[in-house]
Amino acid sequence: xxxxxxxxxxxxxxxxxxxxxxxxxxxxxxxxxxxxxxxxxxxxxxxxxxxxxxxxxxxxxxxxxxxxxxxxxxxxxxxxxxxxxxxxxxxxxxxxxxxxxxxxxxxxxxxxxxxxxxxxxxxxxxxxxxxxxxxxxxxxxxxxxxxxxxxxxxxxxxxxxxxxxxxxxxxxxxxxx
Amino acid sequence: xxxxxxxxxxxxxxxxxxxxxxxxxxxxxxxxxxxxxxxxxxxxxxxxxxxxxxxxxxxxxxxxxxxxxxxxxxxxxxxxxxxxxxxxxxxxxxxxxxxxxxxxxxxxxxxxxxxxxxxxxxxxxxxxxxxxxxxxxxxxxxxxxxxxxxxxxxxxxxxxxxxxxxxxxxxxxxxxx
DNA sequence: CAGCAAAGAGAGTGACTACTCACTTCATCA
DNA sequence: TGATGAAGTGAGTAGTCACTCTCTTTGCTG
Numbered sequence: 001x002x003x004x005x006x007x008x009x010x011x012x013x014x015x016x017x018x019x020x021x022x023x024x025x026x027x028x029x030x031x032x033x034x035x036x037x038x039x040x041x042x043x044x045x046x047x048x049x050x051x052x053x054x055x056x057x058x059x060x061x062x063x064x065x066x067x068x069x070x071x072x073x074x075x076x077x078x079x080x081x082x083x084x085x086x087x088x089x090x091x092x093x094x095x096x097x098x099x100x101x102x103x104x105x106x107x108x109x110x111x112x113x114x115x116x117x118x119x120x121x122x123x124x125x126x127x128x129x130x131x132x133x134x135x136x137x138x139x140x141x142x143x144x145x146x147x148x149x150x151x152x153x154x155x156x157x158x159x160x161x162x163x164x165x166x167x168x169x170x171x172x173x174x175x176x177x
Numbered sequence: 178x179x180x181x182x183x184x185x186x187x188x189x190x191x192x193x194x195x196x197x198x199x200x201x202x203x204x205x206x207x208x209x210x211x212x213x214x215x216x217x218x219x220x221x222x223x224x225x226x227x228x229x230x231x232x233x234x235x236x237x238x239x240x241x242x243x244x245x246x247x248x249x250x251x252x253x254x255x256x257x258x259x260x261x262x263x264x265x266x267x268x269x270x271x272x273x274x275x276x277x278x279x280x281x282x283x284x285x286x287x288x289x290x291x292x293x294x295x296x297x298x299x300x301x302x303x304x305x306x307x308x309x310x311x312x313x314x315x316x317x318x319x320x321x322x323x324x325x326x327x328x329x330x331x332x333x334x335x336x337x338x339x340x341x342x343x344x345x346x347x348x349x350x351x352x353x354x
Numbered sequence: 355c356a357g358c359a360a361a362g363a364g365a366g367t368g369a370c371t372a373c374t375c376a377c378t379t380c381a382t383c384a
Numbered sequence: 385t386g387a388t389g390a391a392g393t394g395a396g397t398a399g400t401c402a403c404t405c406t407c408t409t410t411g412c413t414g
Contacts, residue, residue, distance in 0.1 A: 024202030147324035
């Protein structure tokens with residue numbers, strides 16, 4: 001297996017593990033073990049643990065942009081936004097994505113991570129703006145509800161049957177914005 | 178100083194440190210040092226580091242509830258919601274609060290932390306519901322924009338002058354919901 | 355076949371960290 | 385006065401973890 005292929009499979013594992021434990025709460029050893037390589041070799045593929053984390057952050061946002069582009073297809077305007085919203089709901093089924101996103105936000109005290117996270121978020125924002133073309137208030141409403149769904153999914157509210165939890169998790173009314 | 182007083186001052190430091198580093202990224206030694214006690218004594222005040230973290234999570238949400246109650250005062254309905262929203266914007270000036278909140282969400286993989294975070298969020302939700310009495314869609318819109326402001330503050334977007342960052346940070350239009 | 359570069363691992367190392375044990379100081383009160 | 389109990393600490397301990405040094409294997413090429 002070439003180094004680049006290894007790097008890709010290590011990254012796939014790293015995203016999952018970092019999503020669960022964050023930068024400080026994840027050891028390079030478990031990433032290496034799950035990726036099927038030795039821990040020293042991990043450090044030849046990625047110079048530092050933080051580098052691997054930064055790559056995971058960038059990858060997470062980049063994947064979402066590509067997903068949104070596919071979801072929008074030839075649509076534009078509110079229909080495009082609705083299609084993107086639906087694809088986001090699908091994305092949240094696997095909690096890895098949103099947890100990784102939250103880890104990125106929560107680690108923004110570190111300047112390097114903050115820069116990477118800002119860039120990822122900005123590109124995502126611009127992608128939705130470009131794909132849908134809706135005005136900025138609608139865009140903000142879209143992202144706001146996305147963030148609420150993130151934390152709701154993080155707390156696993158969809159699995160609760162209590163009244164308040166169901167209210168939090170209802171999809172945003174598409175007519176409002 | 179009594180043990181209870183010590184516990185309170187340790188908690189104050191712990192909230193700040195956990196907000197920056199999260200559970201795994203914060204050492205009990207720096208908390209003890211900043212609180213002016215020895216590290217062994219910290220473990221007499223709080224049995225484990227995780228216990229201290231859980232207390233910090235609960236405290237963060239509880240403080241917000243009290244703050245919202247004060248902000249709402251005798252108001253109700255949309256005016257109450259607006260007052261609460263303003264007090265939340267004030268609260269976000271100090272990044273400690275929102276970072277601690279994000280750390281709580283990001284640590285929800287742990288069952289104990291998830292339970293504490295759910296409870297805190299639920300009580301906050303119910304408080305705003307009770308204080309304002311607005312319908313659930315408006316409530317959801319309020320929390321959604323709150324979450325967006327959280328992550329925007331985490332990334333320190335308000336300090337950026339770029340167009341997209343300013344758009345993200347605009348306050349939610351109060352008429353929409 | 356010789357040589358070379360890349361893939362990969364074994365065995366550390368020094369620093370850190372959650373938590374413990376045994377100890378001291380000191381105010382209170384029978 | 386002497387005992388009690390609460391506040392508080394010095395000095396560990398066992399374990400973890402990011403990262404390194406050095407070595408082996410393997411596939412390719414001249």
